[in-house]
Amino acid sequence: MATPIGKGHRSLNLTLRKELNLYANVRPCYSLPGYKTRYDNVDLVTIRENTEGEYSGLEHQVVRGVVESLKIITRQASLRVAEYAFHYAKAHGRERVSAIHKANIMQKTDEKYPEIQYEEVVIDNCCMMLVKNPALFDVLVMPNLYGDIISDLCAGLIGGLGLTPSCNIGEGGIALAEAVHGSAPDIAGKV
Numbered sequence: 001m002a003t004p005i006g007k008g009h010r011s012l013n014l015t016l017r018k019e020l021n022l023y024a025n026v027r028p029c030y031s032l033p034g035y036k037t038r039y040d041n042v043d044l045v046t047i048r049e050n051t052e053g054e055y056s057g058l059e060h061q062v063v064r065g066v067v068e069s070l071k072i073i074t075r076q077a078s079l080r081v082a083e084y085a086f087h088y089a090k091a092h093g094r095e096r097v098s099a100i101h102k103a104n105i106m107q108k109t110d111e112k113y114p115e116i117q118y119e120e121v122v123i124d125n126c127c128m129m130l131v132k133n134p135a136l137f138d139v140l141v142m143p144n145l146y147g148d149i150i151s152d153l154c155a156g157l158i159g160g161l162g163l164t165p166s167c168n169i170g171e172g173g174i175a176l177a178e179a180v181h182g183s184a185p186d187i188a189g190k191v
Contacts, residue, residue, distance in 0.1 A: 013178060014057070017050050022168035022176055023077065024084045025050045025147060029154040029164050042157050044137045047088060048147020049073075049081040050168060055144045073143060084169065085141035086113040100126050100142035100150065127153060155180065 016022065025048040031040050058070040085097050096117040121129070123146050129136050130150070134157050142150060155164045161180045168176045 014055065016176055017168055020168075020170050020174050020176065021051065022170040022174065023049065023051050024081050024169040025151075025166060026088065026169060027151045027154070027164055027166045027180065029151070029158055031158050032163060035159055035163070037157065037159050039134055039157055042134045042154070044134060044154060045088070045092075045094070045139045046147055046151040046154055047081065047085045047139060047141045048151060049077055049141075049143050050147075051144075052077050053144030055148075071145075078143075082141060083112075085139055086116055089113070089116045089139045094138045096138040098126070098137055098140045100140055100146050123150070126150065130154065130157065151180075 025046075027046045027048070028044075029046065030043045031037065052072050052074060054069060054071050058072060059067055062068050082099070088094070089097050090113055094116070096119065097113075099118070099120050100123050123142070126137075126140070127150070130153055134154070140150060151164070151166075152161065155161045158164070164180045166178050166180045168178065170176075
């Protein structure tokens with residue numbers, strides 16, 4: 001499935017995420033046996049809040065040549081994705097959740113999961129730490145834009161976007177899996 005090329009078409013992925021309320025994007029990222037990269041021991045998961053932030057599509061032209069884009073982040077959506085991150089960590093035997101950038105809102109959530117370590121990391125420091133030693137992290141939870149950037153960085157640690165799965169999670173068991181690299185129509189049939 002791919003968004004039609006041309007002006008006026010909204011991303012099909014964004015449309016499905018919004019219509020199905022797929023609030024958490026989960027991207028496991030782990031080293032693959034036999035695939036040589038700089039790191040042989042990468043095993044982390046990025047969890048990105050999927051419904052808010054800079055990708056909300058709330059833009060308008062203030063004056064000619066100046067576009068303003070609103071970054072909407074609510075307490076409710078932030079707590080929901082934080083709760084999911086801790087639940088995911090517990091269900092998958094993970095030991096630590098790292099909140100990237102807007103961590104001050106998750107203090108109530110981490111009390112519910114005393115067996116899971118919790119830390120807060122500023123995004124620029126997180127990027128540096130990931131490149132230097134990805135083993136410092138386990139589950140990372142963050143807002144939409146930061147999740148887009150960090151999950152791609154993590155894919156680079158193990159060889160690229162084509163090696164990482166992605167799943168958009170909603171309430172009530174609704175989920176939508178996607179290829180991180182998109183539908184790749186430019187390489188279809190060329191293998």
